Amino acid sequence: AVGVVAKPPIRKLARDLGVDLADVVPSGAAGEVTREDVVKHASQASVFRNIETPEWGAVREETIPVPVPDAAASVPPAPSRSLPEPVDGREESIPVRGVRKATASAMTSSALTAPHVSVWVDVDASRTMELVKRLKSSPDFADVRVSPLLIMARAMIWAVRRTPMVNAAWVDTDEGAQIRVRHYVNLGIAAATPRGLLVPNIKDAQDLNTRELARALEKLTLTAREGKTTPADQQGGTITITNIGVFGVDAGTPIINPGEAGIVALGAIRQKPWVVDGEVRPRWVTTVSGSFDHRVVDGDGVSRFIADIASVLEEPALLLD
CATH class of the missing domain: 4.10.320.10 (E3-binding domain)
Incomplete structure (x- = not known):
């Protein structure tokens, strides 16, 4: 030059x-x-490099016919066993009902019907932590809670647009199996509540700016903790985040929420030694892991999706495209 x-x-x-x-x-x-x-x-x-992101399509959904065998293999039910009677107060039986019963049924069905594939990657999230700190001190975010989960949610939405099959669903119909591709994101947030595990979702999250998304996350979390989540809040999800990092957990292989093709886990963000420009430095490091329905999305799509999320957490400026 x-x-x-x-x-x-x-x-x-x-x-x-x-x-x-x-x-x-x-x-x-x-x-x-x-x-x-x-x-x-x-x-x-x-x-x-290669950060061009497609626009959201005008059509909200489309279906792709999937050829399947005439006779699907059936999974035999597990033999039933009765619980032992309590002895000297050393044991007790807790009836399974309500949210716990519904969750158990849904997760069992998902695990038995959707072939899960899981991937994970370690990420230097130092710039994400810097951005969270700046947003917390910004007057525009003074009245809303900001956390790394907000940046994770933005990263998920951005990455979905580049790999839309992770946001799709496998659907069995009278005419045969189909893959339903959703051109919108109803972003599910797995929430541990006194009632059990709930997965309410933020409708049309792709249309929200960062402040609006932060507000929606705050409202969703507060509603879940107060036990006010409605059935409508939990219906229609397209992909889910589970924030296992709040429990000090680094990574996991979560079970996909029924009706979806992917779930991503955000692990604990800790200071760890990390190599930067050939030198070992303390950095904020996390692990992004996820499980996906292998009937819907292949390994290259799964890997690209997780890599995209990692890229945003490493450099949140990617969200400015």
Whole structure:
């Protein structure tokens, strides 16, 4: 690049890495671009490659016919066993009813019918933590709760648009099996409540800006804790987040919510040693893991989706596209 001070080997390195020297901030004592400047710029720029994101389609749903065998394999029911009677107060039987019964039935059905595939990746979420800190101090977010879950939710919505099959569902009809692709996101948030596990969802989350999404998350969480979640709040979800990090858990293989094809778990965010530019530094690190219906989405789609979420947590500026 004309006007840029850089030695010939540095210019060759920039050409090899596809770096425009005019875009590099020099750090040399005489204002020259150093090797470290080029390598750092290349590593940062690589995060932003291939970030073009499609627009949400005008059609909300479409179905894809799926050929299936004439005779589906059936799973024999598990033999029933009676619980032992209490002995000297050492045991007790708790009737399974209400939310617990519904959850058990739904999770058993999901585990037996949807072939789960799980993936996970460790993420340097330091910039996400910096963004959360800035938002908390912003007057625009003074009256709303901000947490890493907000950035995770934004990342999920962004990544869904790039890999829409994770937001689809397998549907058995009289005409045969179909894959229903939803061009909208009803984002489910798994919530542990005194009533048991609930998964209310934020309708049309793709239409919300960051502040609106933060408000919707806060309202959803508060409603669940107060036991005021309605059946309508839990219906129609398309993909789910489970925030297992609040329990100090790093990763897991969650069971997919029925009617969906994916669930992503956000693990605990802890300070850990992390290699940055060849040096070990303390960084805020988390693990993003997820389970997906392998009938609906293949391994490449699953991997791309999780990698996209990781990219946003590493560099939230991607959400500005």
